Amino acid sequence: MRGFTHYISGLAAATFFAALVGDLRLGILIPVIAAAAAYFPDFVDFKFGKFLARRDYEIDPAPWDEKKHYAPKLVKISELSEKNRYQFFAVEGTVEEILVRGSGKVTYKVLREDGSEETVTENYNSIVFTLNDGTGKITVEAFGDDYEFFEEEFGKIEEGKEMLVFGYVDVEEDGSLKLVVSDAPHPQGIADTIARAIEEAYREGERIVKIHNIRLPGDVYRRFWVHLDPPRREVRVEMGPIVTPGGVAIGGDVPEYRKYGIAKVSVPFIKTYPKPTRIDSFSGPEIAFRKAEFRGKTVVKDRFLPWHHGFSHSLTMGIIIGLVVFAFFKLIGYEHATELALASMIGQWLHVFEDQLGFMGSNLLPPITKDVIPGFKLGESGSGLTNFSTAWLMIAFMIWNFNRFTEPRPIPISDAKLLLYLIWPSIIGFGIAIVRSFKLRKEISELMDYYTNLEAFEELEEVGGI
Amino acid sequence: MAMIPLSELLIWSLAGVLFGSLISWIPGFHIFNIMALLVAVFGVGELMPVQAFPFFAIGAIVAYAYVSAISSVYFSVADESAVFLLFPTQRYLLLGRGHEAVLLYLIGAVAGTLVLVLGALFIFPRVLPPIYQATSPYITYFLVAIVVFMFMSEWPKEGDRGRTPAERLWLAWRQILGGILVFFLSGILGFIVMNTNLLPTTSAYTRLTPMFIGFFGMSWVILNILSNPPMLEQVPDDKVESSVYNTLKATFGGALGGTIAAVYPIITGGMGALVAGHMTSQRGDDAFIISQGVNRVIYYVGAFTLLFLPQLRLTRGAAAWLVSSIYTPKSYAEYLAAIGVILLSAGISFLFTYYLSKFIAKSFNVVHIKKLSYVVAVTLVVISYLLTGPMGIAVLLVSTAIGMMAAAFNTRRSYCLGGLILPVLISMTGHTGYFMHLLGLG
Numbered sequence: 001m002r003g004f005t006h007y008i009s010g011l012a013a014a015t016f017f018a019a020l021v022g023d024l025r026l027g028i029l030i031p032v033i034a035a036a037a038a039y040f041p042d043f044v045d046f047k048f049g050k051f052l053a054r055r056d057y058e059i060d061p062a063p064w065d066e067k068k069h070y071a072p073k074l075v076k077i078s079e080l081s082e083k084n085r086y087q088f089f090a091v092e093g094t095v096e097e098i099l100v101r102g103s104g105k106v107t108y109k110v111l112r113e114d115g116s117e118e119t120v121t122e123n124y125n126s127i128v129f130t131l132n133d134g135t136g137k138i139t140v141e142a143f144g145d146d147y148e149f150f151e152e153e154f155g156k157i158e159e160g161k162e163m164l165v166f167g168y169v170d171v172e173e174d175g176s177l178k179l180v181v182s183d184a185p186h187p188q189g190i191a192d193t194i195a196r197a198i199e200e201a202y203r204e205g206e207r208i209v210k211i212h213n214i215r216l217p218g219d220v221y222r223r224f225w226v227h228l229d230p231p232r233r234e235v236r237v238e239m240g241p242i243v244t245p246g247g248v249a250i251g252g253d254v255p256e257y258r259k260y261g262i263a264k265v266s267v268p269f270i271k272t273y274p275k276p277t278r279i280d281s282f283s284g285p286e287i288a289f290r291k292a293e294f295r296g297k298t299v300v301k302d303r304f305l306p307w308h309h310g311f312s313h314s315l316t317m318g319i320i321i322g323l324v325v326f327a328f329f330k331l332i333g334y335e336h337a338t339e340l341a342l343a344s345m346i347g348q349w350l351h352v353f354e355d356q357l358g359f360m361g362s363n364l365l366p367p368i369t370k371d372v373i374p375g376f377k378l379g380e381s382g383s384g385l386t387n388f389s390t391a392w393l394m395i396a397f398m399i400w401n402f403n404r405f406t407e408p409r410p411i412p413i414s415d416a417k418l419l420l421y422l423i424w425p426s427i428i429g430f431g432i433a434i435v436r437s438f439k440l441r442k443e444i445s446e447l448m449d450y451y452t453n454l455e456a457f458e459e460l461e462e463v464g465g466i
Numbered sequence: 467m468a469m470i471p472l473s474e475l476l477i478w479s480l481a482g483v484l485f486g487s488l489i490s491w492i493p494g495f496h497i498f499n500i501m502a503l504l505v506a507v508f509g510v511g512e513l514m515p516v517q518a519f520p521f522f523a524i525g526a527i528v529a530y531a532y533v534s535a536i537s538s539v540y541f542s543v544a545d546e547s548a549v550f551l552l553f554p555t556q557r558y559l560l561l562g563r564g565h566e567a568v569l570l571y572l573i574g575a576v577a578g579t580l581v582l583v584l585g586a587l588f589i590f591p592r593v594l595p596p597i598y599q600a601t602s603p604y605i606t607y608f609l610v611a612i613v614v615f616m617f618m619s620e621w622p623k624e625g626d627r628g629r630t631p632a633e634r635l636w637l638a639w640r641q642i643l644g645g646i647l648v649f650f651l652s653g654i655l656g657f658i659v660m661n662t663n664l665l666p667t668t669s670a671y672t673r674l675t676p677m678f679i680g681f682f683g684m685s686w687v688i689l690n691i692l693s694n695p696p697m698l699e700q701v702p703d704d705k706v707e708s709s710v711y712n713t714l715k716a717t718f719g720g721a722l723g724g725t726i727a728a729v730y731p732i733i734t735g736g737m738g739a740l741v742a743g744h745m746t747s748q749r750g751d752d753a754f755i756i757s758q759g760v761n762r763v764i765y766y767v768g769a770f771t772l773l774f775l776p777q778l779r780l781t782r783g784a785a786a787w788l789v790s791s792i793y794t795p796k797s798y799a800e801y802l803a804a805i806g807v808i809l810l811s812a813g814i815s816f817l818f819t820y821y822l823s824k825f826i827a828k829s830f831n832v833v834h835i836k837k838l839s840y841v842v843a844v845t846l847v848v849i850s851y852l853l854t855g856p857m858g859i860a861v862l863l864v865s866t867a868i869g870m871m872a873a874a875f876n877t878r879r880s881y882c883l884g885g886l887i888l889p890v891l892i893s894m895t896g897h898t899g900y901f902m903h904l905l906g907l908g
Contacts, residue, residue, distance in 0.1 A: 003619045004744030011611055024607045027895050032610050036618065043618050047642070051625045051634035064627060212626065218560045244557055246751030248707070283626045384715065384747040391745040403600045410599035 001354045003042055005387045005394075009354065010038025010347030012394035015401035017339040022405070030334060031343065037321050038347030041312040041355075053208070053286060053307035056200075059193050060212040061185035062088035062222070070215045072166050078135035080177055084169040086189025086261075088214070091140075091179060093133030095161045100128040106144060108257040111236065120256065127157055131165060131179070139172070140165055142181035145255040150181050168258075184222050184254050185214065187237035187261030194226065194235045194287075195263035201289035201300045202267035208306055211277075213284040220244055222252070223280040228271040228302060237261040238276075245281035269300035273359060274447050277304070304360070309372070313355060313362040318348035354390060355381070377444065378437045385436075389429030396422035469800055470517045478518035479807040480814070482525025487818045490533035493541035493690070494683035494842045497530035497766075498784040502672045503849055505788060516793040520773070523789050524804055525811045527770050531578075531763045532815035533822070535571040539564050540826050541690070541835055554751035555758075564700045564830070568823040570708060570752055572816060574759020577717040578724065579812040581760065582768050585725075586775075586805050595777045598729065605730055606894050612737050613649075613887060616878065619744075620645050623876055644875025651868050652681065652881065653888025654905070659861060660889045661898060662907055665854045674784075674886070676850040676858040680865025681882035684846050688866065689873060690839040697834055702827035708752040716753040719746040720760025727761075728769035728782060732890055735765035736880045767808060774801040 062071035126143035223240035242252035288306035322345030558567035625638025723742030769782035
């Protein structure tokens with residue numbers, strides 16, 4: 001769930017202790033520690049874990065310009081190498097020689113909505129020339145829709161013309177580099193790297209991939225999706241439109257011939273969440289690929305944000321927090337250290353429980369338990385319905401506790417009646433969420449059954465993989 | 467003192483709307499500062515009957531809640547390399563859709579007005595007094611909780627791309643620590659301004675004005691000057707891209723955040739929006755702008771309306787303090803009249819904002835924002851001088867520097883509210899003397 005939902009749960013936990021409420025009324029604000037304790041698991045993960053976590057592969061489709069903090073990065077030609085294949089860059093230089101001007105036919109594959117492939121052939125105009133920036137020269141190629149745009153932007157391309165060219169780096173058959181004019185990186189690089197990571201994970205046990213997002217001028221982002229397709233043993237990456245941080249598409253669809261990147265995977269893998277991973281604003285995800293047993297077969301499983309929901313999200317951590325809070329506040333002479341420690345522990349436990357309502361789940365009592373217990377799948381972590389229902393419930397508890405611990409009572413009705421008046425929005429919200437969750441859980445269950453009987457898994461068995 | 471006749475009440479309310487409309491579109495101007503200037507220079511008794519002042523103020527505040535959309539959309543333009551994250555309104559402007567952003571805001575403002583009026587008629591009088599009575603002894607708890615949450619939930623925007631884990635951690639924490647530094651520097655400045663005779667004691671309720679002009683007004687204007695933003699052609703068409711679902715969700719979130727900020731002291735609209743945004747898990751630029759419209763109407767107008775609520779009569783916001791120092795409405799008839807004035811003022815302000823937005827969208831690149839910003843910067847200096855004298859200019863300079871630090875660290879501008887929150891918390895917890903001693907001030 002969202003950070004504030006956890007935080008307010010800690011605030012509410014403190015109000016269940018009359019001694020702490022009494023302190024608050026006197027202006028002693030120490031009980032706010034319980035809220036900090038409730039938020040602590042996410043604080044540790046998102047302020048430390050995320051940055052300190054291991055990354056075996058770092059996929060950066062469009063590196064940032066270091067000064068402007070967006071792509072494309074302006075680079076010198078001499079800085080480019082084969083390692084930059086499919087990445088999106090800008091190069092500034094002078095047109096040295098026009099190699100080809102012409103037209104022809106381009107053939108490429110597109111994916112239909114049902115996942116099948118279609119081969120398309122189109123006529124195109126093109127230009128190929130060399131660009132020199134003083135540190136070296138590179139072949140620049142523009143064709144299809146990108147050629148039309150290129151011509152609109154620069155007019156007729158002549159030798160000696162100075163220009164700033166955007167595009168992705170590609171490698172010719174002879175190993176030389178070229179820059180293909182485009183407004184996005186080519187998705188093939190992303191697909192290839194993920195496929196390699198899955199295969200290595202099958203052999204070595206685990207590979208963690210960091211996928212960076214694509215930030216463009218004007219605080220907008222190029223959206224792309226990563227589809228892990230176990231039945232077809234494919235990783236497919238689809239380049240999408242330009243979107244705002246709020247997720248509104250503002251155009252900039254890429255042409256079909258550089259929209260998809262498809263990489264075949266030679267080992268069985270499964271995807272635990274039935275939707276593609278979408279990457280756009282804020283930051284890109286980390287995905288761990290881990291070798292695991294799945295219904296008697298060896299496969300590679302994905303784990304989204306592997307640094308998240310670790311030890312910090314366990315009940316054991318709650319006990320540690322309680323002990324530390326107790327020791328510290330006892331030491332400084334706080335009269336209600338025991339109540340504060342209990343409130344802090346309960347606050348952290350509420351966090352663990354609330355997250356358990358979602359998908360990821362946690363290893364609840366390490367070191368006694370070893371495995372992650374899957375979430376109850378009541379709703380996604382960003383669901384407005386479950387977040388609001390929980391946060392409202394906590395606000396209701398706070399008002400209720402404040403009222404019952406005050407004499408004379410500011411709201412002079414019975415405790416049960418007041419609680420009922422306050423919590424009905426949460427009851428309705430949770431009711432709707434539970435009804436909705438049945439559908440999603442059914443989908444996931446069907447998907448897992450489907451995986452079990454997949455031919456894709458059996459094939460590898462024949463060659464001794466499983 | 468009896469309530470003034472309805473005809474007079476309407477005239478002064480309309481005068482308030484006109485006054486608010488004329489100044490609220492100017493970047494860096496805040497209705498509270500200009501009203502304070504008006505009272506300081508002219509005095510109320512001379513200018514209008516004291517019983518009319520609350521209605522003049524409510525007209526001006528409603529106009530501000532609507533018309534200020536113009537300055538935040540059109541005159542907060544940004545060169546995308548100057549700031550890390552753009553506000554959705556700035557992004558709309560860069561896409562030539564400034565007028566659409568204003569229309570989305572207006573949808574929110576109208577929704578906010580309706581929620582406020584319905585709430586004021588049917589819910590506030592019954593529900594607010596008992597809830598407020600039950601929770602008001604714990605206001606410092608909520609306040610500290612929100613401040614701690616702001617620090618803990620700061621989203622590190624830059625750490626992701628460091629080459630090593632240590633570099634990533636440093637890049638992330640540079641921003642977080644920058645935010646904490648801004649909060650405490652603002653707090654120390656606010657503490658000094660509130661507790662010493664740095665500014666003339668005659669300035670009374672306008673003492674904080676230069677500080678807030680610096681934090682939020684002047685730093686914004688200077689950023690406009692420094693960033694040399696592009697003045698892109700705008701589409702003046704009456705078209706918005708949103709959905710009924712997003713509008714309803716944004717209205718709910720905006721109303722929740724606005725209500726929290728309106729009812730509880732020191733909690734501002736931005737802080738309320740942060741809380742409500744998390745609670746309702748809001749996403750989408752259109753929803754954000756709509757919720758801003760709802761939030762600002764309920765925060766500014768709703769907070770002021772509480773001054774009229776007979777069973778509660780809460781003084782919330784600088785305008786309410788200013789008005790209550792002259793005249794506090796007492797009767798239920800005045801409360802109902804205030805609700806009527808809100809509806810009337812909202813209608814006029816809506817039309818004014820709509821046509822002004824259309825006009826500006828059509829002529830957006832005629833005058834560069836830089837030129838307007840220079841004029842506004844000089845005016846803000848003059849206002850500070852008139853209200854608080856030469857030391858006010860010194861406070862303005864320091865607070866402007868702090869406001870710009872927030873932008874330099876890519877952190878929340880709202881950390882500047884430390885200038886208000888920290889001294890109030892120190893005072894509420896009885897530590898003013900200790901801190902005076904710590905800072906060598908007494």
